[in-house]
Amino acid sequence: MINIILFGPPGAGKGTQSAKIIEKYSLIHISTGDLFRKHLKEGTPLGNLAKDYMSKGNLVPDQVVIDMVHDKIKSTSNNAGIIFDGFPRTIPQAEALDALLASIGAPIKVLIELVVPEDELRKRLAERAIKENRPDDAKPDVIENRISVYKGETVSVADYYKKLGRYSSVVGVGEISNIFSNICREIDKSLLL
Numbered sequence: 221m222i223n224i225i226l227f228g229p230p231g232a233g234k235g236t237q238s239a240k241i242i243e244k245y246s247l248i249h250i251s252t253g254d255l256f257r258k259h260l261k262e263g264t265p266l267g268n269l270a271k272d273y274m275s276k277g278n279l280v281p282d283q284v285v286i287d288m289v290h291d292k293i294k295s296t297s298n299n300a301g302i303i304f305d306g307f308p309r310t311i312p313q314a315e316a317l318d319a320l321l322a323s324i325g326a327p328i329k330v331l332i333e334l335v336v337p338e339d340e341l342r343k344r345l346a347e348r349a350i351k352e353n354r355p356d357d358a359k360p361d362v363i364e365n366r367i368s369v370y371k372g373e374t375v376s377v378a379d380y381y382k383k384l385g386r387y388s389s390v391v392g393v394g395e396i397s398n399i400f401s402n403i404c405r406e407i408d409k410s411l412l413l
Contacts, residue, residue, distance in 0.1 A: 222407070223303075224329055224331070225330075227334065228336065229338075230366045231348065232341065233399065235251065238305045240396075241303055241407070245303075247301045247302055248296045249302075250293070250304050253305070255292065256274060266288060277362040277363075277365035279310070282316070285307065285313060289317070309377065311377060314380050314381070328381070328386055330386050330409075331377070331381040331387050332389070333387070333388070334392030335390065341367060346358070386410070390402040
């Protein structure tokens with residue numbers, strides 16, 4: 221199995237690149253953002269629990285996210301691998317994910333961080349709010365909080381995988397096809413290890 225994490229701040233282009241990676245490598249896509257939006261739309265207990273955190277731009281508690289991802293992994297057997305998009309967002313989530321994947325003998329091959337300047341992130345999030353009808357991205361104070369939360373709570377996940385020797389970074393600005401080529405190069409390198 222090829223298990224990879226596509227990592228970066230809100231608006232870095234993880235969703236766009238994930239779609240291309242899924243197609244090329246035949247991976248299952250696990251995006252906590254998509255899962256949360258699905259639960260919110262369906263009005264599930266998990267969706268209602270997550271709604272309060274997400275509406276303020278805060279992270280949903282680790283255990284809720286871990287349980288949801290665990291259930292999703294259990295329901296996706298016999299696949300080429302998984303691309304994690306927007307997860308893990310904290311060190312406890314990364315540790316829980318690694319323990320889960322170790323139990324099935326399929327560790328994370330590489331975390332690939334999309335590096336994008338903050339001004340570009342703000343612009344992308346504001347545009348995405350309009351294009352994708354995502355009101356959580358429309359308010360400047362929520363955008364600032366999401367970037368701040370990422371820097372304060374999430375960026376340490378990259379350091380966690382750096383220490384494990386399973387980290388790479390790609391500049392997330394430019395032509396989508398060029399960014400994708402650079403990501404594929406990093407995935408292919410990780411498969412040789």
